[in-house]
Amino acid sequence: MDRQQDTQGPDARPVLEGPDIARVLTRIAHEIVERAKGADDVVLLGIPTRGVFLARRLAVKLEEITERAIPVGSLDITMYRDDLRMHPPRALARTEIPGDGIDGRLVVLVDDVLFSGRTIRAALDALNDIGRPRAVQLAVLVDRGHRELPIRADYVGKNLPTSLRETVKVLLAEEDGRDTVLLGAKQTAQ
Amino acid sequence: MQRHLISAADLSRDDAVLILDTAEEMARVADRPIKKLPTLRGRTVVNLFFEDSTRTRISFEAAEKRLSADVINFSAKGSSVSKGESLKDTAQTLEAMGVDAVVIRHGASGAPYRLANSGWIDAAVINAGDGTHQHPTQALLDAFTMRRRLVGRDAGLGRDLAGRRITLVGDVLHSRVARSNVDLLHTLGAEVTLVAPPTLVPVGVGSWPCEISYDLDSVLPKSDAVMMLRVQRERMNAAFFPTEREYSRRYGLDADRMARMPGDAIVMHPGPMVRGMEITAEVADSERCTAVEQVANGVSIRMAVLYLLLGGNEPAVTHTRTEEK
Amino acid sequence: MSKTLIRGAQVLGGEPQDVLIEDGTVAQVGTGLSAEGAEVVEAAGKVLLPGLVDLHTHLREPGREDSETVLTGTRAAASGGYTAVFAMANTFPVADTAGVVEQVYRLGQEHGYCDVQPVGAVTVGLEGRKLAELGAMHESAAGVTVFSDDGKCVDDAVIMRRALEYVKAFGGVVAQHAQEPRLTEGAQMNEGVVSAELGLGGWPAVAEESVIARDVLLAEHVGSRVHICHLSTAGSVEIVRWAKSRGIDVTAEVTPHHLLLTDELVRTYDPVYKVNPPLRTERDVRALREALADGTIDIVATDHAPHPHEDKDCEWAAAAMGMVGLETALSVVQETMVDTGLLTWAQVAERMSFKPAEIGRASGHGRPVSAGEPANLTLVDTAYRGPVDPAGFASRSRNTPYRGRALPGRVTHTWLRGKATLVDGKLT
Numbered sequence: 023m024d025r026q027q028d029t030q031g032p033d034a035r036p037v038l039e040g041p042d043i044a045r046v047l048t049r050i051a052h053e054i055v056e057r058a059k060g061a062d063d064v065v066l067l068g069i070p071t072r073g074v075f076l077a078r079r080l081a082v083k084l085e086e087i088t089e090r091a092i093p094v095g096s097l098d099i100t101m102y103r104d105d106l107r108m109h110p111p112r113a114l115a116r117t118e119i120p121g122d123g124i125d126g127r128l129v130v131l132v133d134d135v136l137f138s139g140r141t142i143r144a145a146l147d148a149l150n151d152i153g154r155p156r157a158v159q160l161a162v163l164v165d166r167g168h169r170e171l172p173i174r175a176d177y178v179g180k181n182l183p184t185s186l187r188e189t190v191k192v193l194l195a196e197e198d199g200r201d202t203v204l205l206g207a208k209q210t211a212q
Numbered sequence: 213m214q215r216h217l218i219s220a221a222d223l224s225r226d227d228a229v230l231i232l233d234t235a236e237e238m239a240r241v242a243d244r245p246i247k248k249l250p251t252l253r254g255r256t257v258v259n260l261f262f263e264d265s266t267r268t269r270i271s272f273e274a275a276e277k278r279l280s281a282d283v284i285n286f287s288a289k290g291s292s293v294s295k296g297e298s299l300k301d302t303a304q305t306l307e308a309m310g311v312d313a314v315v316i317r318h319g320a321s322g323a324p325y326r327l328a329n330s331g332w333i334d335a336a337v338i339n340a341g342d343g344t345h346q347h348p349t350q351a352l353l354d355a356f357t358m359r360r361r362l363v364g365r366d367a368g369l370g371r372d373l374a375g376r377r378i379t380l381v382g383d384v385l386h387s388r389v390a391r392s393n394v395d396l397l398h399t400l401g402a403e404v405t406l407v408a409p410p411t412l413v414p415v416g417v418g419s420w421p422c423e424i425s426y427d428l429d430s431v432l433p434k435s436d437a438v439m440m441l442r443v444q445r446e447r448m449n450a451a452f453f454p455t456e457r458e459y460s461r462r463y464g465l466d467a468d469r470m471a472r473m474p475g476d477a478i479v480m481h482p483g484p485m486v487r488g489m490e491i492t493a494e495v496a497d498s499e500r501c502t503a504v505e506q507v508a509n510g511v512s513i514r515m516a517v518l519y520l521l522l523g524g525n526e527p528a529v530t531h532t533r534t535e536e537k
Numbered sequence: 538m539s540k541t542l543i544r545g546a547q548v549l550g551g552e553p554q555d556v557l558i559e560d561g562t563v564a565q566v567g568t569g570l571s572a573e574g575a576e577v578v579e580a581a582g583k584v585l586l587p588g589l590v591d592l593h594t595h596l597r598e599p600g601r602e603d604s605e606t607v608l609t610g611t612r613a614a615a616s617g618g619y620t621a622v623f624a625m626a627n628t629f630p631v632a633d634t635a636g637v638v639e640q641v642y643r644l645g646q647e648h649g650y651c652d653v654q655p656v657g658a659v660t661v662g663l664e665g666r667k668l669a670e671l672g673a674m675h676e677s678a679a680g681v682t683v684f685s686d687d688g689k690c691v692d693d694a695v696i697m698r699r700a701l702e703y704v705k706a707f708g709g710v711v712a713q714h715a716q717e718p719r720l721t722e723g724a725q726m727n728e729g730v731v732s733a734e735l736g737l738g739g740w741p742a743v744a745e746e747s748v749i750a751r752d753v754l755l756a757e758h759v760g761s762r763v764h765i766c767h768l769s770t771a772g773s774v775e776i777v778r779w780a781k782s783r784g785i786d787v788t789a790e791v792t793p794h795h796l797l798l799t800d801e802l803v804r805t806y807d808p809v810y811k812v813n814p815p816l817r818t819e820r821d822v823r824a825l826r827e828a829l830a831d832g833t834i835d836i837v838a839t840d841h842a843p844h845p846h847e848d849k850d851c852e853w854a855a856a857a858m859g860m861v862g863l864e865t866a867l868s869v870v871q872e873t874m875v876d877t878g879l880l881t882w883a884q885v886a887e888r889m890s891f892k893p894a895e896i897g898r899a900s901g902h903g904r905p906v907s908a909g910e911p912a913n914l915t916l917v918d919t920a921y922r923g924p925v926d927p928a929g930f931a932s933r934s935r936n937t938p939y940r941g942r943a944l945p946g947r948v949t950h951t952w953l954r955g956k957a958t959l960v961d962g963k964l965t
Contacts, residue, residue, distance in 0.1 A: 098237070101249040101519070111523035113230060114237040151246040298851050320854035321725075321736040322806030329805070330850070343854070345736030391736060415741070416733030 030189045034206025043201045046179035050161050051083035053177050065124055066094040069133045070115035075196040077132035093120030102144035129155040134192040136162040139173035166190050215527050216328040216337040220348040220396040232356050233369050234516035251523055252281035255312045262288040262318045268340050272315050275514035300332050307333040321345035336521050344386050351392035353513040357506050358437050361478050374401030379431050381407045382441030385414050389482045394422050405431050411452045432472040439480040440465055440490050456489055466492040478502050542572045546580035548906050550882025558912040561955035586886050588620025588913030590893040590902050593838035600629025605843035605933050607644035611651040613932035615958035617863040618915035618948035619651055621902040626658040627688040633658035633669035635677035642679035650958045657681040659700045663689045675707045682898040685712035692718050701761040712764040713752050720744035727800040727815045740815045742770040749773050753780035753787050762786035767840050769795050769814040771824035778833045788896050790838035791825050793869035808849045808856030809938050830879040836893045839866045843934030861932050868944035916950035
């Protein structure tokens, strides 16, 4: 979700469509089960806004695979951002930690786009104030590169090499009415 | 929102709802093992209290510390202020120390307004109660408490108090809580009624966006929330009412009167309560009385206000809410 | 001896005429007067008025020389077109003895900018309990005829009655500051819509009106005259109108600021608008203007009340009450009364010179602009309009509510007994 506020030009083109998104989420779910050896202690935490919807979709798929209830929640990182002083204060989103907490669990953070890595840095700080997971992993729908911190994703839907002049916009049915990932040119300031 | 919070009347409906929604998220921090957020790290907030008010100061201090601000407490007692230093000099001293925000409680109506608008300092000013004028964070925490109880914790998000019937009872004339609440509750769409003996209602109240009644019993059955204002005993000596007994009989809230309220209506009190006079112990300790909740909610509201005024490079304004939607 | 020819001035706003001043006296008024040997002041388009007389000024000396002195206050008066001011008694020490009033009177004479007529206190120390030596003050060199506890009200009905009776012996007058003290305990501003909202202690109109009602009845009962200071409410106007219709010997004054400003300004919490009596409502302002126009209110008096910066640069409740007014009074009167068509310049002369001099028995002041009269004169550029700049004030204090406000009219010249105290807007 980093820098998603950059406006996209009208010529943005889809790089993932609805069926692609469903397919990569299924693949990520299988990877999680495989790497977490059955996903017994997995807790999915989506990063608002779209990471939360992705986390819920992943949970459904994991439940289909494991036939167990998978705890899923949300983690708002606004108050932990390192660029707070560069913008007016943002409205806060909901942090919802599943009832059994995260202590000793495998937390999988879920976000739509991995870019600079600063959001994930903030998410790690936020987790620190909430509990002590056994391990933390990261799942993202799109990794567009240009990391500014030593952070990498454990599960990636699609690696998408981009230039800094481009924008990546994830649209999800729950929020935007349709599923698609758009790649476009950054619109210069109005 | 403006850069300062001086009066509840300055808040738009959307500003007020944003504060209440933000406070709802802040309240969740209190349930966590580590009740602290890094948001205001490196920011300095001074609590400048020219009047004693342990409750309000502690509430602000807790909010500031939960947001990791550096906190300086300044109480006028025993300081240079009691030796005749002016508000201006005190403010400029604090400014020289690099203060980002001043939370001010002052006995003179308008002192926070002067501090914010006189060019004495650059810091953001938050009014923690001035004379008989305003106490905006109290009104916000009251509205927050009402929204939680009357609309619902989650159901209330994004919503105001439209159509709720709120009754304020007691010394309206000398009450900054009453003024702030009338302004804010009106903005949030509530229907407000003030109940008091005519001596304790200000001349000019006719222009306020509320009803006035001298008869508590007739208003109670039509109230979703009844807020009892503190009545100081010394008002009796200035002939505002004849005796404590007569005041209690006409305007005090006891169990009989509480029974006349609708079943789910709540009783509120900004504290400190004068038990026996404006409220009986039985009512104060009942399930329907939110006095203790109001205290807890005060910290969440003050965290929200501090975050929205100081959390960014400029205060939050409603039109910046679009970006993550 | 010195001669000055004022050429082409509209005397009291009438047709252009020349006025020749010789030896401190108006020698000739006419057209085409010879300018030989005279200093000529071209006054085409300007209005010539008799020197203004202020029945209500605070000069602060002795005791508060940090806010004003007789010298700075009389220079401010000359700047504003005044040739005589009545200096209120609430100094430190209080002007309640012959000694204090003589000192103030002499300082005015020595400086030579404006005649100073001391007002004597009605009661010792303005405490409202014991009559001051009114007769001694009258018989002193200062020749006091106006007595007032201004700043405080002569609240005790018996003391007021006695004072009204006592001054009859020498034609004095008691100027009452009408403010019922109990009703105004802790009062900070006009009681009404704005005070209710701002949470500032209310100053009810009735606190003024009840005292005026009592005092006009007392004046009638004892057959004395009474002067009411700074009327500020529509109700006070009604009472004075009624009293005059009954033949009671009452006169009344209004300040320039009560003719222009309302309590809405207090919303800024800027103490520059804090004044006693307080700024009232739009309705009161309208009533005061009408009353000044129809003669119910006799005169304009400034209530010039200088205060040092620190007494105004603070929170409202801690601030001192009062505004400076000598240097803006005529401009405010032009704005509110002349430019609105309520008064002619001749009527302004009546209300700011003739009548105040008559009430205060200021001999030599408030005289017609005609041959043989003392040359106390004020020349006004009525076409001017510009913002008020307190930095240019002659007063030691700057507590004006008009900072930056554009007002019409500028006094360019003032003559005190033929001697110019102000020339082209500059003090001599």
